[in-house]
Amino acid sequence: MVEFGQHIINMLILGSTYALLGIGLTLIFGIMRIVNFAHGELYAFGAYFVYLAAMMLGINFFIALLLAIVAGCLMGALIEVTLLRPMRNADIDTTMLVMIGAMIIMQNTEQFIWGGVGKSVNTPFPQAPLQVGPFFLSWLSLFVFFAALGLIGATYLLINRTKLGKAMRATFQDRDTASLMGVNVQAIYMATFAIGSALAAAAGALLGAVYVITPQMGNLAALKSFAIVILGGLGSIGGATIGGFILALAEEMGAGYVSSGYRDAMGFLIIIAVLLFRPTGLFARKERIG
Amino acid sequence: MLDISDLVCRYGKVEAVKGISLSVKEGQFVVLIGANGAGKSTTLRSISGVLPPASGRMMFEGEDITRCSARDILARGIAHCPEGRRVFPAMTVDENLDMGAYLRADRGEIESDRERIFTMFPRLAERRAQVAGTLSGGEQQMLAISRAIMAKPKLIMFDEPSLGLAPNIVEQVFEIIEDIRKSGTTVLMVEQNAYSALQMCDYAYLIEAGNIVLSGTGDDLIDNEHIRKAYLGG
Numbered sequence: 352m353v354e355f356g357q358h359i360i361n362m363l364i365l366g367s368t369y370a371l372l373g374i375g376l377t378l379i380f381g382i383m384r385i386v387n388f389a390h391g392e393l394y395a396f397g398a399y400f401v402y403l404a405a406m407m408l409g410i411n412f413f414i415a416l417l418l419a420i421v422a423g424c425l426m427g428a429l430i431e432v433t434l435l436r437p438m439r440n441a442d443i444d445t446t447m448l449v450m451i452g453a454m455i456i457m458q459n460t461e462q463f464i465w466g467g468v469g470k471s472v473n474t475p476f477p478q479a480p481l482q483v484g485p486f487f488l489s490w491l492s493l494f495v496f497f498a499a500l501g502l503i504g505a506t507y508l509l510i511n512r513t514k515l516g517k518a519m520r521a522t523f524q525d526r527d528t529a530s531l532m533g534v535n536v537q538a539i540y541m542a543t544f545a546i547g548s549a550l551a552a553a554a555g556a557l558l559g560a561v562y563v564i565t566p567q568m569g570n571l572a573a574l575k576s577f578a579i580v581i582l583g584g585l586g587s588i589g590g591a592t593i594g595g596f597i598l599a600l601a602e603e604m605g606a607g608y609v610s611s612g613y614r615d616a617m618g619f620l621i622i623i624a625v626l627l628f629r630p631t632g633l634f635a636r637k638e639r640i641g
Numbered sequence: 642m643l644d645i646s647d648l649v650c651r652y653g654k655v656e657a658v659k660g661i662s663l664s665v666k667e668g669q670f671v672v673l674i675g676a677n678g679a680g681k682s683t684t685l686r687s688i689s690g691v692l693p694p695a696s697g698r699m700m701f702e703g704e705d706i707t708r709c710s711a712r713d714i715l716a717r718g719i720a721h722c723p724e725g726r727r728v729f730p731a732m733t734v735d736e737n738l739d740m741g742a743y744l745r746a747d748r749g750e751i752e753s754d755r756e757r758i759f760t761m762f763p764r765l766a767e768r769r770a771q772v773a774g775t776l777s778g779g780e781q782q783m784l785a786i787s788r789a790i791m792a793k794p795k796l797i798m799f800d801e802p803s804l805g806l807a808p809n810i811v812e813q814v815f816e817i818i819e820d821i822r823k824s825g826t827t828v829l830m831v832e833q834n835a836y837s838a839l840q841m842c843d844y845a846y847l848i849e850a851g852n853i854v855l856s857g858t859g860d861d862l863i864d865n866e867h868i869r870k871a872y873l874g875g
Contacts, residue, residue: 514743521729521740527691528727530711531720533744533792 353485354607362596362603364492367499368554370595372572373579374506374588375550381586382523382543384443385435388450390551391573392457397423397552398559398568399461402470412474416498416556423552424545431544436537454573461566469563495557502553503592506546510588519543523586551576571615578618582625584632593634597621642667642827643688643719643796648697650680650687657683659851660697665796670819670828672838672859674872675848681831682724684848685798688829689721690714701796716744718795724804724831726785730774734765737773737784741791751791758787761817779810786817797821799830803837815841835872839863847872 372394379387397419404415434453438446476490510516521529522539530536555572562568579598583590598618605617625633643665650658658680665671673681686692688699690711699707706714715721720741728737738758742751759766762783768776773784782802789797799818803811815837822828832838839845839859847855847868855865862868 517732517736517739518743520732520736524729524731525727528723528729529740530691531689531715531723532740532788533712533715534740535710535712 356486358603358607360486360488362599364496365603366596366599367496367503368558368595369575369579369599370503370592371499371550371554371557372576373583373591373595374503375547375554376576377580377583377586377588377591378510378519378543378550379547380580382519383435383540385544386443386447386450387547388447388573389430389453389457390547390576391569391571392454392461393423393426393548393551393569394555394558394572394576395461395564395566395569396426396457397555398564399465399470399555400552401556401559402465402472402564405472406470412472412560416553419556420549420553423556424549426552427545427548428541430548431541435540435544454569458566458569465564465566467566469565471563472560474560491561495561498557499554502550506550507588509546515539515542575618578622580632581622582633584634587632587634590632590634594632597633642669642702643829644700645684645688646698648684648687648699649695650683650692651695652683652692656695657851658687658694661846661848661851661853663846663853663856665827665829667795667827668825669844670822670842671830672842672845673829673831673848674833674835674838674845674862676872677833679848680851681848682800685721685800685829685831688714688798689719691721712744715792715794719798720789720792720794720796721798722785722789722800722802724800726778726781728773728776728781728784728788731772733772734769734776734784737788738791741788742793745791745793750793754791754793758790762787779806779813782806782810782814783817786814786821790821794826796827796829799828799832801831801833803832803834811837835868836863839868 376387376390379385400419400422401415404410404418405412410418430453434449435446438449474491476494480487480489481493510519518529518534518539519542521532522534522536526536575598579591579594582597583594598621601617601621602614606614645664646662647660648658649656649660661684673684675681683692687694690709690713694707697707698705701717701719706717729740732740738755745751764780765783765787768780773781776784786802802814802818806814811834818828818830819841830838839862842859845856845859845862846853847862855862855867863873
């Protein structure tokens with residue numbers, strides 16, 4: 352029972368960051384119809400940025416996290432303007448290839464700058480775990496969980512309560528009519544890609560402090576983001592949030608009770624099952640975000 | 642108010658509008674009639690900036706708007722109530738109205754306009770927190786019209802407002818459009834329901850295969866032999 356509880360706790364922590372990744376990707380696909388293969392590289396970018404700021408420049412860890420999110424946002428805007436804007440009328444496969452190219456460039460740049468050896472970030476949190484009843488929690492994981500939850504909540508409010516969010520939803524539902532309402536669709540695309548990228552960078556910045564940072568960390572993150580989005584249904588923020596937790600649950604339980612060697616395979620088994628039995632995702636309502 | 646000359650629009654290589662000229666005077670109710678695919682909707686889409694014209698010139702209140710963005714054209718005072726209603730299906734009635742007022746910053750007036758719309762359409766008031774996709778076709782059309790009004794336009798363009806609606810609802814929609822016109826807003830309407838449209842309007846244009854082939858007052862066109870045969874069923 353204690354072991355089970357510990358898995359649930361681990362699942363919540365992992366799931367919160369998976370949800371961030373998934374929400375970022377689902378926003379970008381939902382609004383822009385872009386299959387963003389570079390999503391995992393923005394995750395790695397966030398992690399390396401924290402390493403640069405906190406470990407090399409000696410900036411406070413929490414400020415480094417915030418800077419990483421801002422940097423992810425700017426990086427996303429830059430990618431949108433330079434790579435995606437000229438491809439606006441290209442078909443979905445063409446932009447997908449462009450994003451695969453962007454992924455390769457980004458990953459090799461990381462390798463070039465940082466080398467292949469893993470980097471780790473020291474945090475101001477105490478090493479000794481926090482004991483709650485029979486369960487052990489690390490202070491850092493607890494912080495990651497609440498920070499991720501805060502970001503998910505902020506994204507939800509942004510989409511549902513602000514004018515920008517309303518314009519994003521309108522663009523998602525009917526692009527031409529949104530532009531008839533005076534929405535600057537180009538600006539919405541840039542904002543969407545920037546926000547989605549910022550969320551990926553945030554997930555990387557948070558998990559980078561938990562795990563080791565390597566140039567390849569984006570690969571699995573990208574695959575898992577796709578898994579989450581497929582689970583939750585494309586374009587659904589609520590679905591991506593729950594999808595993130597389900598993937599984490601499958602990984603934790605699979606690793607705990609089946610075989611730890613197959614941890615990363617569990618998620619993909621679920622995807623195969625979902626695609627076979629419910630191809631629109633577990634929670635897809637037709638054409639809706641928010 | 643609105644003057645269009647030699648407008649040509651293309652979808653890829655297909656020329657849908659082949660050089661039409663028309664004008665709408667302030668306070669007028671102008672109608673474009675014609676068969677399916679004649680280029681009526683394309684003309685409206687071009688005026689509202691969604692489909693940039695291939696060539697030609699569009700002037701609004703003395704200024705050239707030919708190359709303006711959709712946002713800019715709306716800001717100048719032309720609203721477009723598109724064909725097939727096109728409400729945002731997953732947004733509530735209130736949010737749809739918010740989108741109509743997207744470019745406005747006068748919060749107080751937006752709210753009083755919203756209240757005015759709700760007194761005009763009590764059905765929408767009842768359903769203000771409901772998502773638009775769950776409304777009936779007639780309610781959606783009311784919402785689409787209201788959304789266009791929320792932009793506080795000088796000229797409002799309706800594209801097939803009667804499309805797919807029950808006859809009694811169609812009558813209601815036409816009454817609303819006449820009210821809008823009486824309130825001082827200029828109206829440009831595309832309509833397949835030629836007889837009603839011609840009865841309501843001050844001036845009408847007939848479009849066939851991307852060209853304007855006839856124009857005149859509504860009564861003139863109702864009496865026209867060609868129109869009687871081809872559009873009014875004898």
